[in-house]
Amino acid sequence: MKKTIAVVSVGIRQMLADPLYLVFALAVPLLMTWVMSFLPTGDGSYEMAILGVLVMFVGLNIITSAGGYIIDEKQTGTWQRILASPTSYWELMTGYFIKIFVLAWLQSLVLLLSSKYLFGAPWNQGYLEVVVVLTVYIFAMTGLGLFIAGFVKSTGQVQMVAMAVVMVGTMLGGVFFPIEEPSGIIKLIGTVSPQSWAARALQEILTSGINLTTLVTPLLWMSAIGLLLLIGGVLKLQLES
């Protein structure tokens, strides 16, 4: 466990010391949230857009962090050096998982709080439900990120795949704007995309005040996707190691 904590600690410090990461993970989404605050309030489009920014950037951050960080570690040789020490693969992967999870939660917290206190978003209810949904969403996206990390070979590929997966899931999943009576591929994307489930659940919690019992389906779906992808990605990375 102490070695896992060491991996988490060095990973978080390395990321937070990188100015590019801070710009990508915090400055750009904050700017987007501010821009969205100029949307008209009252019809729900403002709230939806703000939550869309959160869901999209947290997803992007997780996938690029998971894939990019592991590839970067392999290229600099720190991955091999850790595995040549008396540290097990599982301690290392648990460390990566927790690191990504913590960073994504920090990012979510900053975006949620800034949208409420800086840009006037009307979030006044369902805090526990938000925590649960965000936790499960971050888990699902971390699983997706580590799954992608098992298959990509360069940071360029990670960025391309992350953009494709997150943009398609967000835009066509009805995260930023409602899609009336979707059919075919659009309906499928809306059904499988964790972003779509998370954004809808968050919006309902923060605007309509629904409770956890009505969120069982999205929570189970995102947990199942996250678990499956996580197992697949971790096993694939182990096979390569």
Added chain:
Amino acid sequence: MKALLEVKDLKKSFGSRQAVDGISFEVEEGDVFGLLGPNGAGKSTTLSMICGLLKANSGSVTVGGYDIAAESMAAKKLIGIVPQEPALYTQLSAKANLRFWGRINGLRGKELNRAVDEVLDLVGLTDRASGRIGKFSGGMKRRLNIAAGLIHSPKLLIMDEPTVGIDPQSRNHILETVKNLKQKGITVIYTSHYVEEVEALCNQVAIMDNGTIIAEGSLAELQKKGGQFQELNIDLNSYPEKAQSAIQMLPGVEETFLIDQKLKIVTPNAEQILPLALEAISRQGVTIGEIKIHKPNLESLFLKLTGKALRD
């Protein structure tokens, strides 16, 4: 002396390419063991298997009596590695890096603090402990890379070409560090394709080529073997093949090799051959650039055994 590392009939292939082909050797405690060979000889693959990073197709590696495949955690506790390129976190300070590598290797509290201070002192970076290593020079990063390999006082330190591509001052510092480790009795495996480094540091040497060990023994034994031969190098300005044919006929010439425009002549007595060689070359109408006689060393032994230069 007890063998700290035993490598037995180790094999590894990648697809159809046999990278390591049944090598065996032992490294005793306190040895500085040189693994010498050109690029692609299989040195790094061998080291990766010794560290447990690559699984061998067959054969075994034991470190301190622990099998690297079956008892990997126990074996890995005894090993420190210094990869060819610095494997460090560039956004963090030297001290933060060393603390991390110490914790990963099981050090905590005062023991960790003491180890960090000791290795920083050993590699001469105490005054740069707080500096972010992204701003360090290449040589400083290499020195810190060694410190990270030594942080947990390993019994066996594996150094993979630690001086490739660095300035002479840093190179000297690294060589002095290895000599210092040797005096402290730390067992080191040192891979290189620089003969002079291996000759300066190692007491035992194995020479690898094409995945096999082609010569092995104490430095003195191998130098003696190489000592039977001197290497006469003649830079030719024209018709090198004609010159080579003429030289091959001379008595006392063991082998000749043509590498680009350089004719390498392996002979027991270069000074005796030289006038005869010059005469034979001039009879072919070939003009000569530079002539060098190399003292017998591991390079001439390698050339004799493989027909290749170590740095080809």
